[in-house]
Amino acid sequence: MGEQKVQNAQEQDVKQLLKVRRDKLAELQARGEDPFRLTKYDASHHSQEIKDQFEELEGKDVSIAGRMMSKRVMGKASFCNVQDLKGNIQCYVARDAVGEEPYKDFKKYDIGDIIGVRGQVFRTKTGEISIHAAEITLLSKSLQILPEKFHGLTNTDVRYRQRYIDLIMNADVKDTFIKRSRIISSIRRYLDGQGFMEVETPMLVSNAGGAAARPFMTHFNALDEDFKLRISLELYLKRLIVGGLERVYEIGRVFRNEGLDTRHNPEFTLMELYQAYTDYNGMMDLTENLYRHVAQEVLGTTKIVYNGVEMDLGKPFERITMVDAVKKYSGVDWNEVKDLEQARALAKEHEIEYEERHKKGDILNLFFEKYAEEKMVQPTFVMDHPIEISPLTKKKPDNPEYVERFEFFMNGWEMANAYSELNDPIDQRERFKAQEALLAQGDEEANTTDEDFLNALEIGMPPTGGIGFGIDRMCMLLTDSAAIRDVLLFPTMKSLGGSDSGKAEKSTGDGKKTAGEAAAKTGEKIDFSKVQIEPLFEDMVDFETFSKSDFRAVKVKECEAVPKSKKLLKFVLDDGTENDRIILSGIHEYYEPEELVGKTCIAITNLPPRKMMGIDSCGMLISAVHQEEGEERLHLLMVDEHIPAGAKLY
DSSP states (O other): OHHHHHHHHHHHHHHHHHHHHHHHHHHHHHTTOOGGGOOOOOOOOOHHHHHHTHHHHBTSEEEEEEEEEEEEEETTEEEEEEEETTEEEEEEEEHHHHOHHHHHHHHTOOTTOEEEEEEEEEEOTTOOEEEEEEEEEEEEOOOSOOOOTTTOOOOHHHHHHTHHHHHHHOHHHHHHHHHHHHHHHHHHHHHHHTTOEEOOOOSEESSOOSSSOOOOEEEETTTTEEEEEOSOSHHHHHHHHHTTOOEEEEEEEEEOOOOOBTTBOSEEEEEEEEEETOOHHHHHHHHHHHHHHHHHHHHSSSEEEETTEEEESSSOOEEEEHHHHHHHHHOOOGGGOOSHHHHHHHHHHTTOOOOTTOOHHHHHHHHIIIIIGGGOOSSEEEEOOBGGGOTTBOEETTEEEEESEEEEEETTEEEEEEEEBOOOHHHHHHHHHHHHHHHHTTOTTOOOOOHHHHHHHHHOOOSEEEEEEEHHHHHHHHHTOSSGGGGOSSOOOOOSSGGGTTOSOOBOSSSOBOSTTOOOOTTOOOOOTTEEOOOOOOSOOOHHHHHTSOEEEEEEEEEEEOTTOSSOEEEEEEOSSSSEEEEEESOTTTOOGGGTTTOEEEEEOOSOOEEETTEEEOSEEOEEEEEETTEEEEEEOEEOTTSOTTOBOO
């Protein structure tokens, strides 16, 4: 009850502060000094430029514009701090210098207001480079309250939804996105210097091919025709190679209707390039040189550190076949695997789950994903993939079960995918047929036949090397960012409000009700009349047995979908110890990973490890389950974020 009173009092205080700001604006407008009527302000410098050029600017007039982040009023003179694109600088505002009335107005300015300051550059007695204001102008009135400066904006959900506040309050966030812009510019400069031509291809397509992914669907009213959002850039760029544009690239958004996690967003930035008269070896050389160029230009070094691990882009990148990588890390020599039955037997022996449609090459790839992928920390090219997972790639002349393809890995992540491109239209048609068969078997990510692309190949495409780069992952590595959402200005988030706002539940696309779904606005009455719960256990358990179960509060550090599983989410948890705890939970049909990061949950921590999809799950997260109208509903048990990680439940 006391906490509720405190909360109500805080809400009243905020409302009053917001009202005061609007009253100040109304007063200015009544005086004919509406700041929103101003259309421009001539700023001569940014803050950091003044600091860097202090020797030549000392004693000279400058003007800056930015957001006031702090203010100290001390009678006839005051200090404020102004933040702009390049940093921040202190301003000394004296009544005698700016005038009595302007000084009175300045004292009424609020933190967050955007101001222009003109004055002389000087150094204070404490040695801080500052501006002695001669004129101060209110350029825009802030009607909202910024987060408290010492704690900043820390809630990850709010940071992603309100990136504009995140950029104001967190200098490292602004730096990340400045670096992202420089990374993309550096890529363009390198490729332009290599004779590549930047092009643009359609985002709305009738046939979304070029990758194994489920597309988003839409309807174009003017033509009364269904379209898809592109999942790749590949097939149109290859058409341009056919047309005689020998070196082309595109940096653009692609869209894949799949889950959210620390490395995946449904819309992301992809770069694809194609070069005639070369092969995948040429693409390896280009990748190596490009990464070195970008790191050196943006970071000033070819050694990068991600999450405490150093990766050296200056050394020659390792090159290893997928077969050799699997042999190295699993002990299984795929050269000795004669047929599908033997491959399936090995999969069962190594607890690798496969589907009935999977062929020998698919199972090899599953072995690689389990045993080798995460070991690819230093820059590594994994070459020569099985043909079953590479429908657009040239076969190796000496071994047609494999293709001239590589994936580029760093930090255990796939960073790029490259081929010696298939230019045989007869072979390509057969590959499309195989993909159509997989589609008929329920593989939603399989390609469909693209007749126009086949026609282009029949016209004739020269030998070509091609590659696709994930720009977002590259930015993650070069900025030491933990999640893909940290390098996307506006990542995809579950809607707050909108047409579904206020509904107790909504459907996931397959008719199942999600969970987080459930809940409700403050004070909303929830109908539990249709809820069915399991009967209570009749058997009693003694207290000693119960007390052996170690229930703990845990914080979700990371959450991602488990590859090849439609149900499992992999949680990386802070359980109050120094070691991360991994728990897998089959709740993906109820939650998307991104909405669980940062939450405080309850787990049993002393269960023996249980292997799931080749991963040890060390514990169990607690959920509440019930039946409603014949359907199972689940709610992950989440508690107050003030409860620390490791707190034991009694």
